[in-house]
Amino acid sequence: MAERKSMAEAGRRKRNLLEIIVVAVTVALIVIFSVVVDGFATFGNFRVILSNSASLVILSCGMAVVIISRGLDLSLVAVMIAGATTFTIFINADMPVALALLLTVGAMVMIGLANAWLIAYVEIPAMLATLASAMLVVGLFRFAILQGEFLLLLSKTNPAVIALSGDLLPGVSVSAVVMVAALLVTWFLLRGSAAGRTIYAMGDNFQAARLTGLPVRTTTITVYVFAALAALCAGLVMSAASGAVDFRTVTNGTLLFEVILVVVLGGIPLRGGRGGVLNIIIGVALIAVLRNGMTLMNFTAQMQDVLKGLVLIVAIVADNYFNPRDTETDTVGDL
Amino acid sequence: MNRQPIVSLENVTKSYGGINALESANFELYPGEIHALAGENGAGKSTLCKLIAGVISPSDGTVRINGEVVKLSAPKDASERGISMVYQETSLVPQLTVAQNMVLGREKTFNSVRKVRNAARQVLQRLNFKVDPSQLAGSLSTAKRQMVEIARAVLNQAKVIIFDEPTAALTPEETDHLFDLMKTLQAEGVAMIFISHALEEALNHSDRISVLRNGKLVVTGNADEFDRGSLIHHMIGEELNEKMHVPAKRHEARSALPVLRVENVRMGSMVNNMSFSVFPGEITGIAGLIGSGRSEVAKVIMGHTKRNFGGGRIWLDGREVRYSLPAQAVADGIAYVSEDRKLDGFFDTLSISENIGLGWMAKFGRRALLAPLRKMRRISREWEGKLSIRSIGTDQSVLYLSGGNQQKVVIAKSLVQQPKLIIFDEPTRGVDVGAIAEIRQIVRQFAESGAGVILISSYLPEILDLSDRILVAKSGTIVADFPRADATATKILHAAIH
CATH class of the missing domain: 3.40.50.300 (P-loop containing nucleotide triphosphate hydrolases)
Known part of the structure; x- marks a missing residue:
């Protein structure tokens, strides 16, 4: 029986070696930073890392689900900012928080639906559809609502803002709770729900999923609406923490790349069909540790970008070296 | 025939995952010969051609070109020895001109547009093709694209040209033109293999015909030894004709409504x-x-x-x-x-x-x-x-x-x-x-x-x-x-x- 089991494991697809490499690199970085940087290995700094990465984790949850279904959502950060803006305008106009939240959720669902409609019904490639909707959303919000401004300030005295940026229990921030909730919901969507089965099937072989009769359109809607809602959560957490909605987050593009970086480094291939919540955590851990360590070492933002780019290249080269592609496993778009 | 074959296969086998696509085939092609291949889908005709063109390598057996044992591991190996293949789905790059396509893969480090075009024009004129060498390949009709591929083979001084279902996409006039051209090339000593599902073409335009069935080369003979009936007979095989009258298993009256x-x-x-x-x-x-x-x-x-x-x-x-x-x-x-x-x-x-x-x-x-x-x-x-x-x-x-x-x-x-x-x-x-x-x-x-x-x-x-x-x-x-x-x-x- 034990032999059968080990044979069965050999028969399963090899685990992506990239995950192991990324975990090893993260551990190595933690060791190096702890030795080199004063104040890195403290409980206070650990909390800083955790709360700073909340919005990145939540965004990555949305992106991971989309990518596993063999899609891509380039409008994620734009939707995040649009959601935060909508909510801010509503509460700044003294609307009851519950109503403001409801309306914002409705608006973001509409954006998700529009993306999904373009992709599943009009059959535009996901990359182009979401790129177009990202530009549309950002342009519309900056032009019509902010009249060209970059920043929208939140009123610090609003109870909703105070609640979002504060602690739920002593020592447990609301952002951390939202982050854990996002991970749990993602886990349920991918592992526990019927839609999750279809998401993996679509990512593995979209044509086969379609021909088998799986509800590929409905599932595409689920995926992009989920991503839009994840973006909204991230937007609320991020803007409550910083006290402002900053459109430069979209226009400088760094955050979107970081989210894709997290998903890919975590071991979710861009062709889809593989990966899960654990991969998100692995990817965020590396990026968050790297970001925090470099900030403590007073690296400039530009230098940080260079290093993040290098890490990505090294990880992919190492993965290619240890896990060479052969004709059996090679697929177009595999990373 | 006492001449030396330009291409010969001896007991060549090609298998994919234990299934033989071609099984110990013996095949000879002589200079100046038009050789037709007949057989059902999956009988091994394309496999045979691809082996000669170096697209795939044999699992077993010997390939000789001009009597010399060769190992063709890439199409380039074959084309260097004067073997060209004209594909069913043509293999031209649509964004390049006709002339550029004709020298594709054989360009010098520096190419003069004019020289390349003139060389292409010379070949096209010699073959009596009305194709403009500076036209984009993508804008040509299927028949003209095929002409360009043939011209490319001629420009490369091919001694063997393999046609994979050349007439499938051609009109009757274009087909006639193609066979005239094959006759011209034949006179120049070029050997040709062509696959065709139109048996009359094989019978009327080839010197010899080989029939394949289930990966085996079952017969080779002069074209005048065959007729349509005997070709089909060889393609299907004896054993199948005997098995043909197995009684149907179900006889109940068919329900009136189709599903x-x-x-x-x-x-x-x-x-x-x-x-x-x-x-x-x-x-x-x-x-x-x-x-x-x-x-x-x-x-x-x-x-x-x-x-x-x-x-x-x-x-x-x-x-x-x-x-x-x-x-x-x-x-x-x-x-x-x-x-x-x-x-x-x-x-x-x-x-x-x-x-x-x-x-x-x-x-x-x-x-x-x-x-x-x-x-x-x-x-x-x-x-x-x-x-x-x-x-x-x-x-x-x-x-x-x-x-x-x-x-x-x-x-x-x-x-x-x-x-x-x-x-x-x-x-x-x-x-x-x-x-x-x-x-x-x-x-x-x-x-x-x-x-x-x-x-x-x-x-x-x-x-x-x-x-x-x-x-x-x-x-x-x-x-x-x-x-x-x-x-x-x-x-x-x-x-x-x-």
Whole structure:
């Protein structure tokens, strides 16, 4: 029986070696930073890392689900900012928080639906559809609502803002709770729900999923609406923490790349069909540790970008070296 | 003939995963000879040509060029020795000009546009081709593109030119022109091989003909030793003709209503006024050459292909239907087993139980919120037993199964949906011999349970063995409809080829 089991494991697809490499690199970085940087290995700094990465984790949850279904959502950060803006305008106009939240959720669902409609019904490639909707959303919000401004300030005295940026229990921030909730919901969507089965099937072989009769359109809607809602959560957490909605987050593009970086480094291939919540955590851990360590070492933002780019290249080269592609496993778009 | 052959194959075998596509073939090609290859789909004609052109390498045996033993591991090796292949789907780069295409892969470090164009023009004029060398290849018609490929071969001073179904896309005038040209090249000492499904072409325009069947080269002889009847006879083989009159297994009166009726369906250039009916409890075989529009019409019925739909009507159980998504067809009880399981059949990173379970979920678990994992595993185990899928466990990835077991998983994924109409597209392609019989048994049993079955197969023995009724498709139309008792391999082949 034990032999059968080990044979069965050999028969399963090899685990992506990239995950192991990324975990090893993260551990190595933690060791190096702890030795080199004063104040890195403290409980206070650990909390800083955790709360700073909340919005990145939540965004990555949305992106991971989309990518596993063999899609891509380039409008994620734009939707995040649009959601935060909508909510801010509503509460700044003294609307009851519950109503403001409801309306914002409705608006973001509409954006998700529009993306999904373009992709599943009009059959535009996901990359182009979401790129177009990202530009549309950002342009519309900056032009019509902010009249060209970059920043929208939140009123610090609003109870909703105070609640979002504060602690739920002593020592447990609301952002951390939202982050854990996002991970749990993602886990349920991918592992526990019927839609999750279809998401993996679509990512593995979209044509086969379609021909088998799986509800590929409905599932595409689920995926992009989920991503839009994840973006909204991230937007609320991020803007409550910083006290402002900053459109430069979209226009400088760094955050979107970081989210894709997290998903890919975590071991979710861009062709889809593989990966899960654990991969998100692995990817965020590396990026968050790297970001925090470099900030403590007073690296400039530009230098940080260079290093993040290098890490990505090294990880992919190492993965290619240890896990060479052969004709059996090679697929177009595999990373 | 005492001359030395320019190309000779000695006991050459090519096998893919244990299945011989070509089995110890002995073949000789002499300078200045036009040699035709005949055979059914999958008989090994293309394999033979690709071996000579260096596209694939032999698993066993010797290839000699001008008496010298060679190892051709890439098309470049062959073209350096003067062997060129003109492909069925032409291999020109559409964004480059005719002249650029003709020197493609042989450019010098610095190329003068004028010199390249002049060299190309000279060859084109010598061959009497009216093609402008500075035109983009993508803007040419199929016939002209083929001309350019031939001109490329001539420019490269090819001694051997291989044509893969050169006349399939040509008009009669263009075909005549092509054969005139082949005669011209022949006079210059160029040896040519051509594959053709039009037997008259082989008989009228070649010096010698070789017939292949099931990967074996069964006969080679001078063209005047053959006629249409004897070629077809060699293509089909003796043993099959004897087996032909197996009595049909079911004789009950056919129920009046067809489960599926297709009328005048058109799609792009592939499906051209296709009409047929399928009755419950029967296996309706559709024979035909590759590209006769059989898989395409199946995908139109499923709602998988909807672009280029050119009209036509489809009835399922007397109700007119037109699906825009396979999910709707599946919900109504149609299932399609793909001809290419790796491309759109199974999910290769998922386990057997997930593959089969997803089929069940697509039909019966559509409204579920929670993934019915336990149910999926139970159904999967049940069907693994029913179809005797041999694996080391229900959690094994499908990728590591044998071809036959993979195919059974794909079939199980459709059978769990309990369809009233199932379309098997080449159900035994790339399947080990043992599993072929099992899969045929599965197809037969399913029809006996009362469902309508469409069997698309390019392998005539399979069609003859399984079908209760045999339709023949040609150029996107059904051209013949034989009851089981009347069908013979000869009749089917006569209807299917030009």
